[in-house]
Amino acid sequence: MATASSVNNVLNYPIRGARRFSNYCFAVVVAIGAIGFLLAGLSSYFHINLLPFSEPLQLEFLPQGLALTFYGIAGTLLDIYLWVIITLDLGGGFNEFNLNSGKVKIFRWGYPGKNRHLDFEYPIADVLAVKVEIKNGLNPKRALYLRVKGKGNIPLTEVGQPMALSKLEDRAAELAKFLGIPLEGL
Template identity: 65%
Template structure:
């Protein structure tokens, strides 16, 4: 929820939500891919006695147990890297929050995994919105999030998962949303 898009003379408020396509995920997917490939090629080199790595000579490794262990770590790393690349490609968690006074609806959309539930969409009437809630917890695992309190439902999270938003940005977005929806802002 970094930037809001306003259209039609302040009747629509839309916040894009960053999903899995963030720099840190690209970084870790690349690092894990390179490391896992190195381990796997070292294992293969020790088995075939052919040097497949240009920067080392793993042919001198004994295949059992060293080559097998490196092969295990290589395969495990390749599986982890594949998972990371799939969630980046699908942009899991990405989407938008749209508040539309013209239609009188709140629409929350997120991307999911494969299958019937690839797109997760929640739609509610604006008149059912009771409040915008700010949840701030500091400590080892800090949490700073905005929630939409809707009558008859559990609170719906509006912010991205992952690194918490800066406090000033969270307060500004919460205040802007509460003002737009003309509901109270809770938690501050």
């Protein structure tokens, strides 16, 4: 979990993006599976065993080999997409609360192009409250929002695994106290 750093009236929270251990593991597993399917399908087409630990030569190319080749190509494309997302670190960035400049800055990395840098700045005077949203159950949600005048709720937490309840409460209380604004939702 990211930690906050506070220096001279500046509070900064780094936000972890797509460069997570779970994403690396998932991309490696998808790559291994996709290569296996692709090699099995191609083995059945060319009648050459490209997988030394199995016997794909016993497969008929139509329909099994063709299906395996299709799944191998689809898996390879998915894996390329996952590695691009990891390389670009989509969703990564920081939240900065600067009392010296009177600004809140929220920065995230996006897809290449016009919106590669998602950079939002709001005056601290426009920040109305820190809002905590907690939803338990099958799909739990623990999120922290900044309620900004005229902008609605701006998300401050990372996407992915929900933050521990105690850490969420501590961060919300610290942020509300630092900005001198009310805390909602607890």
